[in-house]
Amino acid sequence: MLAREFEAQRPRLTAVAQRMLGSAGEAEDAVQEAWLRLTRQDDRKDNLAAWLTTVVGRICLDMLRARASRREEPMPFTDPPVEAADPEQEALLADSVGLALLVVLESLTPTERLAFVLHDMFAVSFDDIAIVVGRSPAAARQLASRARRRVQAREPETGERPHAVVEAFLAASRGGDLGALLELLDPDVVMRADETAAKLGGRGETRGAEVIAAFFNGRAQGARMTDLAGVPAALVIHGDELKLILSFTVEDGRITVIEAIADPMDLAELHPPR
The missing domain is CATH 1.20.140.160 (PhyR, sigma-like (SL) domain)
Incomplete structure (x- = not known):
């Protein structure tokens, strides 16, 4: 049976x-x-x-x-x-x-x-x-x-360079260039934080270019550009410890989704120590 x-x-x-x-x-x-x-x-x-x-x-x-x-x-x-x-x-x-x-x-x-x-x-x-x-x-x-x-x-790109868009976004964030941040963000951009990231002072989900641009304005000083299996991302490291990964989705030359990942298990899987 x-x-x-x-x-x-x-x-x-x-x-x-x-x-x-x-x-x-x-x-x-x-x-x-x-x-x-x-x-x-x-x-x-x-x-x-x-x-x-x-x-x-x-x-x-x-x-x-x-x-x-x-x-x-x-x-x-x-x-x-x-x-x-x-x-x-x-x-x-x-x-x-x-x-x-x-x-x-x-x-x-x-x-x-x-x-x-x-x-x-x-x-x-x-x-x-x-x-x-x-x-x-x-x-x-x-x-x-x-x-x-x-x-x-990871679907085939149509001429756009998502990594260059994210590099420009991080540079604008470090430099406090609010206008450039707004240009690089889709008007309906959404930023999502996992449970651990939200506990660090963020919110589970934030929408809108103006709100997200203001959040990143002057920040990202310690963010380091990286690549996660073809997806543009940034590492936030304090001391020698990886604290946060920001993963970006780019469409038509603008950032549409930012994913804030801080769960230790996810960090270990996404960016294992070399």
């Missing part, structure tokens, strides 16, 4: 794991590990599908973090090795998800990728995602939102 129920869930679990890991072989390993964990459980699960999704998510998250810690390259799809475990499955995965999206997903942190895949691709609630990543539902929502913007930011 239990085996039949699990087999009914296997296709969905495999699809979740494939999109999380980018590898059909690793996905099968993750799903098999979930089955082994299920067989070791004594109690009956009221919602087996939700429980299995949570377990597979945690297994994939651990695998992604282990991969990142070893700086492993993701399994290639454009030129798979001759002895690939199952090239047909890899090709099906690449075709169903899209090579471009697979490449972009690899640029996300493990928790961003999990939140984006589970919510945007499989409609898992943020309450359930929060259990997997060990955060609050609000933080899980922010992870998915940030991942979504980073995915959109």
Whole structure:
């Protein structure tokens, strides 16, 4: 009975794991590990599908973090090795998800990728995602939102230079050039702070070029320009400790979204120590 129920869930679990890991072989390993964990459980699960999704998510998250810690390259799809475990499955995965999206997903942190895949691709609630990543539902929502913007930011550019726009913005901020700040910000720009950043004195969400320009006017003295997997960003460091990351979305030559990230776990994933 239990085996039949699990087999009914296997296709969905495999699809979740494939999109999380980018590898059909690793996905099968993750799903098999979930089955082994299920067989070791004594109690009956009221919602087996939700429980299995949570377990597979945690297994994939651990695998992604282990991969990142070893700086492993993701399994290639454009030129798979001759002895690939199952090239047909890899090709099906690449075709169903899209090579471009697979490449972009690899640029996300493990928790961003999990939140984006589970919510945007499989409609898992943020309450359930929060259990997997060990955060609050609000933080899980922010992870998915940030991942979504980073995915959109990695789409092919149309001649604009987002990094140059952010460099100019930081220079204007340091120099107290309010007019330049207003020119570089979209009128409807939004700045979002995670829970940790908001506790440092910011607000969860701020909208409007005038308000945000006034906030940055004369600031950013210690901000250092960087790049997060193709997305322009700035590091705020006090002493030797990274305190804050500002991530920018640029559209049509103007900044439309600023993401303030201060959660220690996110900082470690986004900018691991060298």
